[in-house]
Amino acid sequence: MDTKAENGVMQEHQELGWGKSLPVPSVQEIVRNDSLSVPERYIQEHKDRPLGSDSCPVSSQIPIIDLHLLACGDEDERTKLNFACKEWGFFQTAVAAFFELPLEEKKKYSMAENDLQGYGQGFVVSDRQKLDWGDLIFILTLPNKYKKMKYWPVTVTGFKEAIEEYATEMHKVTEEILGNLSLLMGMDKDGLRLLHAEMKQAMRLNYYPTCSRPDLVLGVSPHSDASSITVLLQDDEITGLQIRHKGGWVPVKPIPNALVVNIGDAIEAWSNGMYKSIEHRAVTNEKRARMSIATFLIPEDDVEIGPVDSVVGTYHQPVMYKKIKYVDYLRYTLSRKMDGKAHTEFLKLENE
């Protein structure tokens, strides 16, 4: 536990108690020392390699939603949002110096044992699992009392200010989307916001170095996000993200100044599966390193996630998901290696 002065208030910081990830080498350093070889632990099993027959180039069909129209209450745009969330679970809308620091400097922000915040890698739970070709820094960004400034690279000029400003803007974006999804789920506009109780916001800043064999490795293994919704800001010029759609992998070609928004597991549970969290992964390339910033909206630990009455009642569906405490789900998810959507089975009622 450490004590920090944040906004003039002394606060006690407790470990989140969500879990931990084992320390593994920085991928950036591996590439810097030897840019041609790919260590065995990063080489994916044949079936998991990225250049399989299940890749399909149809990202131009991914719906684009205009947030401004949503905010103006435009019904047609909300209908588009409904389609986007049901058919794709993803849509795109209109927004790096830390990783350039020497390794020794970056290591000052390394994840502590038993913590998931900081510089390192996520979801490393065993010494034998395959590793992702990427480094990251994970931090809680809202509300202020959860920020652990020891993990924020304050030596990078402007980092704190930029992240804080971005966090505030992302908060507005996610609230607007939640409001519209609440209406679509038959609730009042603040329905989903209230279901979150105290909302947390976290960011995962991903850095994927170049790889001499992008056909063998994955930047991020297939997973769905345990958040309620995620907003991804990605490099305008490099396609790395791929989403699962109808059994194939669809690359999400960046649209300049657009954000990618995806439904997370909590909304899948609240909507009784009407909106599914979508499996996604990131691939690497030989030519240029890629960065992305994923902003996760996270419900309070103690809230229950499970189908809301308005969805079950309106659409007369059988209840498919159980009611469980969000933190139990999060701990379960974070204690496993990412494996597509396998972790979401934990949300479902057994006899489907």
Ligand SMILES: O=C(O)CCC(=O)C(=O)O
């Ligand atoms: O970098 C990407 O495109 C995906 C990142 C991601 O899925 C995540 O951080 O959860």
Ligand SMILES: [Fe+2]
């Ligand atoms: Fe993700």
